[in-house]
Amino acid sequence: MPVQYILGEWDFQGLNLKMAPPVFIPRPETEELVDWVLEEEAQRPCAAGTQDGPLILEVGCGSGAIALSLLSQLPQQSQVIAVDKEEAAICLTRENAQRLQLQDRIRIVPLDVTLERWWTHLLPWGPMDLVVSNPPYVFHQDMEQLAPEICSYEDPAALDGGKEGMDVIIHILALAPQLLKGSGSVFLEVEPRHPGLVGSWLRSQPDLHLDLVAVRRDFCGRPRFLHIRRSGPQCGCPVGT
Numbered sequence: 001m002p003v004q005y006i007l008g009e010w011d012f013q014g015l016n017l018k019m020a021p022p023v024f025i026p027r028p029e030t031e032e033l034v035d036w037v038l039e040e041e042a043q044r045p046c047a048a049g050t051q052d053g054p055l056i057l058e059v060g061c062g063s064g065a066i067a068l069s070l071l072s073q074l075p076q077q078s079q080v081i082a083v084d085k086e087e088a089a090i091c092l093t094r095e096n097a098q099r100l101q102l103q104d105r106i107r108i109v110p111l112d113v114t115l116e117r118w119w120t121h122l123l124p125w126g127p128m129d130l131v132v133s134n135p136p137y138v139f140h141q142d143m144e145q146l147a148p149e150i151c152s153y154e155d156p157a158a159l160d161g162g163k164e165g166m167d168v169i170i171h172i173l174a175l176a177p178q179l180l181k182g183s184g185s186v187f188l189e190v191e192p193r194h195p196g197l198v199g200s201w202l203r204s205q206p207d208l209h210l211d212l213v214a215v216r217r218d219f220c221g222r223p224r225f226l227h228i229r230r231s232g233p234q235c236g237c238p239v240g241t
Contacts, residue, residue, distance in 0.1 A: 013069035024158035053078025054129035064093030085112035
């Protein structure tokens with residue numbers, strides 16, 4: 001059993017979070033994704049000299065590690081809508097939010113982003129400044145190569161991204177224009193083979209008006225994080241959903 005489950009808690013971005021199987025255990029690389037989002041948010045012109053904070057959607061919240069670490073370091077007015085299709089993840093994120101006294105700044109919604117028109121459930125909260133996700137991105141054929149303790153204890157649905165590891169990534173990107181403000185951004189953690197695949201897919205979908213503007217490497221030098229920015233009018237109809 002992973003040590004995080006044995007201990008029942010684990011530190012992430014300086015926060016002590018409860019851990020429980022089978023909810024996905026946040027990895028050290030994901031702390032770099034949070035760091036990048038915070039860096040980019042600090043440079044946003046609309047953030048300079050104001051106390052306003054962004055409205056963020058996190059897809060696949062798991063333990064709440066990304067959402068709660070962002071909230072703990074962003075202005076008090078920042079809010080997160082955190083979605084996950086697994087009840088165990090919803091419960092654990094809610095418990096960690098209460099543990100950190102951040103429950104008033106996060107809305108935790110049980111939602112499967114692969115379902116048709118899932119995005120309509122989020123419209124009442126208005127357009128988002130950011131979408132952030134560490135989605136399932138392992139290529140299906142690579143699942144059998146994962147460490148036995150991962151396969152035995154962690155939810156495989158949080159890892160298996162389908163044939164090319166892109167199933168959930170495509171759902172997120174296809175709906176991003178429906179969810180983002182005019183200059184909003186998507187930040188993703190991905191598999192090192194994905195920057196090229198995602199870039200090609202975006203070029204094949206020009207009506208989405210999404211541009212891959214930056215790729216960042218993790219501490220091992222692997223291309224691991226993507227910054228995708230909306231660059232045009234809101235789409236009238238989602239693609240591929």
